[in-house]
Each structure stands twice: as structure tokens, then as C-alpha cells.
Amino acid sequence: MGPATRYFDLDEPFPLYRGGKLPGLRLAWESWGTLDEHRSNAVLIFTGLSPGAHAASSGQDPEPGWWEEMIGPGKYIDTDRFFVLCVNSLGSCMGSTGPASINPGTGRPWRLDFPDLAIEDIARATRLVVEDLGISRLHAVIGPSMGGLTTMAWLKQFPESTDKVSLISTACSATPMAIAIRSLQREAVVTDRNFRDGQYTEDAWPEVGMRLARKLGMISYRSAREWQQRFGRQFQDYFPPTLFGMRFKVESYLETHARKFVGQFDPCCYLYLSRAMDMFDACDGDNSLKALFRRSFTGKALVIGVETDLLFPLYQQRELAKALEASGSEVVFEALPSLQGHDAFLADIDTFGPPIRQWLQSG
Structure with missing residues (x-):
């Protein structure tokens, strides 16, 4: 983890939403900006499946974060005005306790012995960090993708704990299409010969399964229209051709992203978080x-x-907006014009940033 990463440790049992418990836990978190005198300017950001707590760079850690163009002094989420907090999800492998962590009972990684993880557990664990910082009520909670599910799990468990809520490219539950894609991703991982029921090693990593899972993910994260404009039928010369493949530029794009992902994310953490998304309602x-x-x-x-x-079709966001409006909230719904599919909130900051800033800074 980077030098800006801090940790919260719970040294007592943490019961889980679907039964079972952890003997304790650690959560990695980062923050930007300063809490005001009344601790009333805190903005909590929940992450998607794979990002860590490093959402933006800072003086302590200049490495660009996963939402670098969104968060910072004078940016759309303005850290001159707000104290911005991002916590790595429980179950991840980016500093927080998850299946890749050491099970204190065995001295080995939890892997498939990790108890069943729910999105509700991620929200409730995050609450521990918020309370430890002395924040009783948040100014805003922002949740893109899986983070939107976690935001709703937060509201479900901690009613009226925030003034504002933003649900971005998310839904109240997964569609059959999204479940089907993630199910196939998990199958690719667990059927890799090196997976060995979770007993893989650094020398025999389930690389093929993780590569295929990531490629399926990238296909679902972007849009056909974007790729038509971006790649068309261009050929690639970056990777050597393979048997029946690696001729087209779109194939080398997928391979590049897959190779980056293999060494960055633990397979069991991926499986647990993916399943938690499918199970959430x-x-x-x-x-x-x-x-x-x-x-x-x-x-x-x-x-x-x-x-x-x-992955999260626009009609699902319309459903969220209508339900919020019907329940008495003041709602802004934005159907934004972007070719970049589910990843647009990461890739099309110029489109997503202005409405977020306007909403965040409104009275």
C-alpha cells in the first residue's frame, strides 16, 4: 500500500450478514481534505469490485488514483471544501481483510475458508472507520458500480445517516445478464488447473482463469459502439498471433488489460466479491x-x-430515481451521453464530473 494508506484494526469478532464471523479485521483507508470543526463535511466514496482505497493522489502519495481526475483541490469532488474518505472493501486484497489475508487460526491465507461475504458486511465494516474518525453524519455518500450496491446496503443498515446520496451506474440488484457474465467469470477461475480448490501458489497461479475473467469483464464494462469507433477491424502487431486468435487490435486491448489484472488481484477475493454482488438485493x-x-x-x-x-442498464437507474422521488427525496436523474459503457464513470470524467459537482455543492 502507498504511504498515504492508513489502517483501522478491530480486535474483536465481527459477525457477518449471512452467518459466521471474522475473529477481527483490518481496513485500509485514505482521505483527502480536512474535516471541518463540526465534522459535517465528510464525503464517503464506496468503490467498485477491484479498486483500492487510493482514489486520488496526495502530497503523501503522488501516484494517480482510480478516480484521479474527479477528486482533489478545485476538482469535481473538491477537497478544498470536503473531507473525502475512501475505504478498501472488506473482502478485497488491497489492504483490507479478505480471503487473501492470513487466517489467525491456521497461519495460512483464508482462501475458501473465508466465511460467506455480503455487500452489507462491506458497508457495516466501513462504518467502523467512519465512527473511529468521530463522524456521526455524512455530508454525502457516493457509490459507483458495486459501490452503489454498498451505498444502498449502508442506507439499509444506517437510515438517515447522510444528507446526500449519489448512485452511479448501479442498481438495487443484479440483472440475469450481469449474473450470467459474473458466473462465467467465476467458472473460468475455479476451473483453471492451478486453482486447486483455492490452494494455488505464487509459482502456480490460476493465470489463465483470471485472464479470461478479466477479458469477459472488459467486454461487459465497455460498449460495442465505442469499440466500433475505436478499433473497427484494425489488425494488431503488439502480441504474437495465437492459434485462432490475436489478429485484431481489440484482442490486444483485452490481452493488455488481462495481463495487468492477473498480478494485481487475488483470485479468491475476486470470487467472493463477485458472488456478493450477485447475491445482493x-x-x-x-x-x-x-x-x-x-x-x-x-x-x-x-x-x-x-x-x-x-452491466447496469439505464432502466435500473431510472427505477432508483423514481423510487427515491416517490419516497420524498429531492432527486436529480442524469442519463448521460457516453459511448464508454459501464466504465464511463471512470473513463468519461468530463461528462460525469459537472453534475456530481453541482449536486455535491448544492445547499
Whole structure:
């Protein structure tokens, strides 16, 4: 982890949403900006599946973060005005406790012995960091992609704990299409000959499975229209041709991203977080989405999506906006024009930034 990363340690059992418990946990977090006198200017950002807590650079760590163009002094999420907090998700491998962590009972990585993880667990663990910082109420919670699921899990468990909520390229639950894609990604990993029921080693990593999973992910994160404009039928000369493949530029694009991912993310952490996304249903404790929001949030909401999103289709964001509005919240819904699919919130900052800044700074 970078020099700006800090840690919260819980040295007592942490019960989990679907049963089981962890004997303790560690959460990696980073922050930008300064808490005001009343600790009322805190903005919490939940991450997607794979990012860590390093959302932006800082004086302590100049390495660009995963939302670098969004967060910082004078940027769309202005750290001259707000104290911005990002916590690496419970279950991840970017500094927080997860399947790649050492099980204190065995002295070996948890791997498949890690208890069943739910999105609700991620939200409740994050609450520990927020409370440790002395923040009783947040100015805003922002959740893109899986972070949007975690935002709804936060509201479900901690009603009326924030003035503002932004749900970005997300939904109350996964569609069959999204489940099918993630199911195939998990199958690619667990059927890799090196996976060995989670007993893989650094010398025998399930690289093929992780590469294929990442390629499937990249296909679902972007849009066909973007790739038509960007790649067309151009040939590539970066990688050697393979049997029946690696002729086209789009193939080398997928291979480049796959190779980067293999060494960056632990396979079991990937499996647990992926399954948690599929299993999440914001309404599992309420009879409707409207009922959930009615009891958990009455503030200013921003819901954003793009029509080219395959994983979280735009109609799902419309459903969120309608339910928030019906429950009494003041809602801004933005259907943004972007070709970059689900990844648009990361890749098209010029389009996503202005509505976020306007909503965040509104009274």
C-alpha cells in the first residue's frame, strides 16, 4: 500500500450478514481534505469490485488514483471544501481483510475458508472507520458500480445517516445478464488447473482463469459502439498471433488489460466479491425499493447512468430515481451521453464530473 494508506484494526469478532464471523479485521483507508470543526463535511466514496482505497493522489502519495481526475483541490469532488474518505472493501486484497489475508487460526491465507461475504458486511465494516474518525453524519455518500450496491446496503443498515446520496451506474440488484457474465467469470477461475480448490501458489497461479475473467469483464464494462469507433477491424502487431486468435487490435486491448489484472488481484477475493454482488438485493428486508428509501433516506439524491451500460442498464437507474422521488427525496436523474459503457464513470470524467459537482455543492 502507498504511504498515504492508513489502517483501522478491530480486535474483536465481527459477525457477518449471512452467518459466521471474522475473529477481527483490518481496513485500509485514505482521505483527502480536512474535516471541518463540526465534522459535517465528510464525503464517503464506496468503490467498485477491484479498486483500492487510493482514489486520488496526495502530497503523501503522488501516484494517480482510480478516480484521479474527479477528486482533489478545485476538482469535481473538491477537497478544498470536503473531507473525502475512501475505504478498501472488506473482502478485497488491497489492504483490507479478505480471503487473501492470513487466517489467525491456521497461519495460512483464508482462501475458501473465508466465511460467506455480503455487500452489507462491506458497508457495516466501513462504518467502523467512519465512527473511529468521530463522524456521526455524512455530508454525502457516493457509490459507483458495486459501490452503489454498498451505498444502498449502508442506507439499509444506517437510515438517515447522510444528507446526500449519489448512485452511479448501479442498481438495487443484479440483472440475469450481469449474473450470467459474473458466473462465467467465476467458472473460468475455479476451473483453471492451478486453482486447486483455492490452494494455488505464487509459482502456480490460476493465470489463465483470471485472464479470461478479466477479458469477459472488459467486454461487459465497455460498449460495442465505442469499440466500433475505436478499433473497427484494425489488425494488431503488439502480441504474437495465437492459434485462432490475436489478429485484431481489440484482442490486444483485452490481452493488455488481462495481463495487468492477473498480478494485481487475488483470485479468491475476486470470487467472493463477485458472488456478493450477485447475491445482493437492496429490498431483502423491505417490501419495495420505495419502502427502503422511505425509511432510510430523505435528502438530496443524484442518480446517474448511461444508455450504453450493459452491466447496469439505464432502466435500473431510472427505477432508483423514481423510487427515491416517490419516497420524498429531492432527486436529480442524469442519463448521460457516453459511448464508454459501464466504465464511463471512470473513463468519461468530463461528462460525469459537472453534475456530481453541482449536486455535491448544492445547499
